[in-house]
Amino acid sequence: MVLLALVLFFVFAFSPLSSLQAKEFKKPEQALSQIYPGSQIEVRNITLTKEQAEEVQRISGVKLETRLASWYIVKKGTQVVAYGYADIHRVRTHSEVVLYTITPDGRLDVVEVLAFHEPLEYMPETQWLKLFAGKQLSKDPIRLRKDIPNITGATLTARAITDNARKVLALWQVLFGGQR
Amino acid sequence: MKKAFLATAIFSTVALAQPTEDKIRQLEEQIRMLQQEVQRLKEEQKKAEETKKETEALKEEIRQLRLDIAMPTLEIKSYSGLGPAASKVHFNPRGVSIGGYGELTFRHNDVNARGGAKSIADMQRLILYLGYAFDEKLKFNSELELEHASTSGAHGTGGGYFKAELAYLDYQFRPEFGLRGGLLLMPVGIVNEVHEPPTFPSAERPYFERRIMMSTWEEMGLGAYGTVGPVDYRIYLINGLMLKGGGDYDVLEPLKTVRQRGARAVADRFGFTGRFDINLPLNVKLGASLVYADVQSKGGSDSKLGLRRGSKVESLTMLSPHLWWQYAGWDVRFVGAVVKTDDALRMSQDLFGNNIQNPDTGANKNNIMPEEQRGFYLQVAYDLFRLFGPENQELYVFGIYEDFDTHRKVPSGYLKPDGNKLKVYNLGISYKPHPLVAIKADYAKLDYSKPKRDEKEYRLTLSFMF
Numbered sequence: 001m002v003l004l005a006l007v008l009f010f011v012f013a014f015s016p017l018s019s020l021q022a023k024e025f026k027k028p029e030q031a032l033s034q035i036y037p038g039s040q041i042e043v044r045n046i047t048l049t050k051e052q053a054e055e056v057q058r059i060s061g062v063k064l065e066t067r068l069a070s071w072y073i074v075k076k077g078t079q080v081v082a083y084g085y086a087d088i089h090r091v092r093t094h095s096e097v098v099l100y101t102i103t104p105d106g107r108l109d110v111v112e113v114l115a116f117h118e119p120l121e122y123m124p125e126t127q128w129l130k131l132f133a134g135k136q137l138s139k140d141p142i143r144l145r146k147d148i149p150n151i152t153g154a155t156l157t158a159r160a161i162t163d164n165a166r167k168v169l170a171l172w173q174v175l176f177g178g179q180r
Numbered sequence: 181m182k183k184a185f186l187a188t189a190i191f192s193t194v195a196l197a198q199p200t201e202d203k204i205r206q207l208e209e210q211i212r213m214l215q216q217e218v219q220r221l222k223e224e225q226k227k228a229e230e231t232k233k234e235t236e237a238l239k240e241e242i243r244q245l246r247l248d249i250a251m252p253t254l255e256i257k258s259y260s261g262l263g264p265a266a267s268k269v270h271f272n273p274r275g276v277s278i279g280g281y282g283e284l285t286f287r288h289n290d291v292n293a294r295g296g297a298k299s300i301a302d303m304q305r306l307i308l309y310l311g312y313a314f315d316e317k318l319k320f321n322s323e324l325e326l327e328h329a330s331t332s333g334a335h336g337t338g339g340g341y342f343k344a345e346l347a348y349l350d351y352q353f354r355p356e357f358g359l360r361g362g363l364l365l366m367p368v369g370i371v372n373e374v375h376e377p378p379t380f381p382s383a384e385r386p387y388f389e390r391r392i393m394m395s396t397w398e399e400m401g402l403g404a405y406g407t408v409g410p411v412d413y414r415i416y417l418i419n420g421l422m423l424k425g426g427g428d429y430d431v432l433e434p435l436k437t438v439r440q441r442g443a444r445a446v447a448d449r450f451g452f453t454g455r456f457d458i459n460l461p462l463n464v465k466l467g468a469s470l471v472y473a474d475v476q477s478k479g480g481s482d483s484k485l486g487l488r489r490g491s492k493v494e495s496l497t498m499l500s501p502h503l504w505w506q507y508a509g510w511d512v513r514f515v516g517a518v519v520k521t522d523d524a525l526r527m528s529q530d531l532f533g534n535n536i537q538n539p540d541t542g543a544n545k546n547n548i549m550p551e552e553q554r555g556f557y558l559q560v561a562y563d564l565f566r567l568f569g570p571e572n573q574e575l576y577v578f579g580i581y582e583d584f585d586t587h588r589k590v591p592s593g594y595l596k597p598d599g600n601k602l603k604v605y606n607l608g609i610s611y612k613p614h615p616l617v618a619i620k621a622d623y624a625k626l627d628y629s630k631p632k633r634d635e636k637e638y639r640l641t642l643s644f645m646f
Binding site for chain 2 (some may be wrong): 010026030043045047068070086088095097114115118120121
C-alpha cells in the first residue's frame with residue numbers, strides 16, 4: 001500500500017504539466033502545437049513592400065503598425081493545415097497578444113488571447129472568441145456590433161480583437177491568398 | 181619553279197598565321213575577363229546570401245523581442261499566497277532576483293503613541309527580498325527586514341531589529357504540487373502573507389491581523405503547496421510554539437508571545453498549519469486557515485513553574501475563515517478567527533509565576549492568558565479613479581470595521597483585563613501614483629471595552645514595493 005502511494009506520488013509529481021499551467025504566458029509555437037497536435041511549426045518573417053502594406057490597410061481599414069509580419073506556418077508533413085499570426089496591439093493603456101489562426105482557404109479558425117495586461121475583468125471569455133471561427137474577409141464584415149457582438153464592460157478589448165482580426169485576414173490575403 | 185612555289189606558300193602561311201594568333205589572344209583575353217566576371221558575380225551572390233541570412237536573423241530577433249516585451253517571462257504577481265515583491269524569484273527562470281518594500285509612517289494618537297509621546301514618525305520597515313532561481317523549479321527566497329530604522333537602542337526612542345522574515349528553499353514539481361522548507365510565513369489571514377504595504381489600503385495593517393493573527397508571523401517549517409483545480413492550498417509542519425517570557429508580553433496582543441520566528445526555535449514539540457483558498461468567479465477567494473501547535477516552556481528562569489525548556493505547557497488552535505474579493509476597482513476583505521488555548525491557567529502560571537493576576541484584589545489584572553480569542557474585520561475599498569481621474573493611477577477610499585476580543589474567555593475564577601474588547605472604525609484613502617507606490621492617510625477610532633480609554637489615531641504612510 002505504501003509502495004503504491006509512493007508510485008502514485010511520483011507519477012503525479014513528475015508527469016507532464018497540466019492545463020493549469022495555462023495561467024502562464026504561452027508562446028505562439030506552444031499554443032499552435034496545442035491547437036494542432038502533431039503538427040510542425042515553421043516561422044516565416046516577411047517584410048511587406050510599401051504597396052503590400054497599403055493594400056492590407058485598404059482591405060482591413062486598420063492601420064498597419066509594422067511592415068514586418070511574423071507568420072507561423074502550421075504543417076502536417078508537407079501539407080499546410082493552418083497559418084498563425086500573433087498580433088500585439090494596445091487595448092486601452094496596455095497591450096495584449098492575440099493569436100489568430102487561419103485555415104488554408106482563408107477562414108479564421110481559432111482566436112486565443114496569449115497575454116493580457118489590462119485588468120482581468122476586461123479579458124474576453126472563450127465563448128466570445130469562438131464567434132470568430134469560420135469568418136472570412138470576402139463574406140463577413142467582421143465588425144463589432146454587426147456580426148460580432150459587443151462585450152459589455154469590455155468594449156475596448158472587443159473592438160481591438162475584432163479590428164485586428166480583419167487586419168490579420170488582410171495580411172494573409174495579401175501574402176498567401178494567391179498561393180491557395 | 182618548285183622553289184618559287186615553296187617560298188610563296190611559306191610567305192602565305194606566315195602572313196595568315198599573324199591574325200589567327202591575334203584572334204586567339206583576344207579570345208583568351210575575353211575568357212579571362214569572363215572568368216573574372218563570373219568570379220565577381222559569385223562573390224556578390226555569396227555576399228547577397230550572407231546579407232539575406234543576416235536580415236532573416238535580424239527579423240527573427242525582432243520577432244522574439246516583440247514577444248518578450250509583450251509576454252515577459254518575469255512578472256510582478258502573487259505566487260502561492262506570497263506578496264508580489266516576494267514572488268519575484270518564482271517568476272524568474274534563472275538567476276538572482278532582488279525586490280523589497282518600505283513603510284514610513286507618521287502616527288498621532290490622542291492618548292499615547294509611544295512612551296507618553298502622542299506623535300511618532302517611524303521608518304517602520306525597510307525590506308530586501310533576495311532570491312535565487314537555480315533553475316525553473318528550484319528556488320531560494322528570502323526577506324531581510326530592518327524595523328524602526330536602526331538596531332540601536334540609542335537612536336530615537338529605540339530602534340528595532342534586523343532579522344530574516346523569510347528564508348526557504350522551494351521546489352515546484354508541478355503547479356499542483358510543490359515542496360518548501362525553511363523559515364516560512366504562517367499562511368493565516370490575508371495580510372500575514374501578502375504584507376507589502378501598497379497591497380492593502382490602510383496606513384498600517386489592520387489591528388486584527390496584528391493582534392489576533394499575530395502578523396508578521398513566521399516559523400521554521402516544511403510543507404507542500406499547490407493549486408488543484410480552483411483550489412490553492414498550503415500545509416506545513418512547523419516547530420512548536422514557545423512562551424518566551426522575559427517581559428515579551430502585551431495584554432493587547434497576549435498570544436503574540438508564543439511566536440518563535442525561527443530564532444533558534446525550540447522544536448521538542450511540533451505543530452502544523454494549513455490553508456485553502458477556493459478561486460471563484462469574479463476573482464473571489466474564499467477559504468480558511470488553521471494552526472494547531474503545542475506551546476512549550478522556555479525553561480530556566482523564564483519558566484516560573486520550573487519546567488525544562490521544550491516541555492509542553494499547553495496547545496493552541498487557531499481557526500480562521502476569510503474572503504477576499506478584488507474586482508473592478510473593489511477590494512473587499514473579511515477575516516475572522518477563533519483562537520483557543522487548552523490550558524491558559526498553566527500558561528499564565530509558567531509565564532507570570534507569582535505575578536499572575538490576583539482575582540480577589542485585582543492586582544496584576546493584565547497578567548492572565550486567554551482561553552479563547554474571537555473576532556473579525558471587514559474592509560471595503562474602492563478605486564475612485566475608476567470613475568474619474570488619471571488612467572494609470574489609483575485612489576482608494578476605504579472603510580474597515582474591526583471587532584474582536586483578546587480575552588473572550590479566561591481561566592475560571594479570573595478577571596478579564598481592561599480593554600479586552602476592541603472595536604475599530606478606520607476610514608481613509610490610499611493614493612497610488614504608480615501600482616507599486618502608495619501614499620496613505622487614515623483615521624482610526626479605537627473603542628475599547630471600559631474602563632480602558634478609547635483612542636483616536638491619525639496616520640500618514642509612504643510606502644512602496646519593487
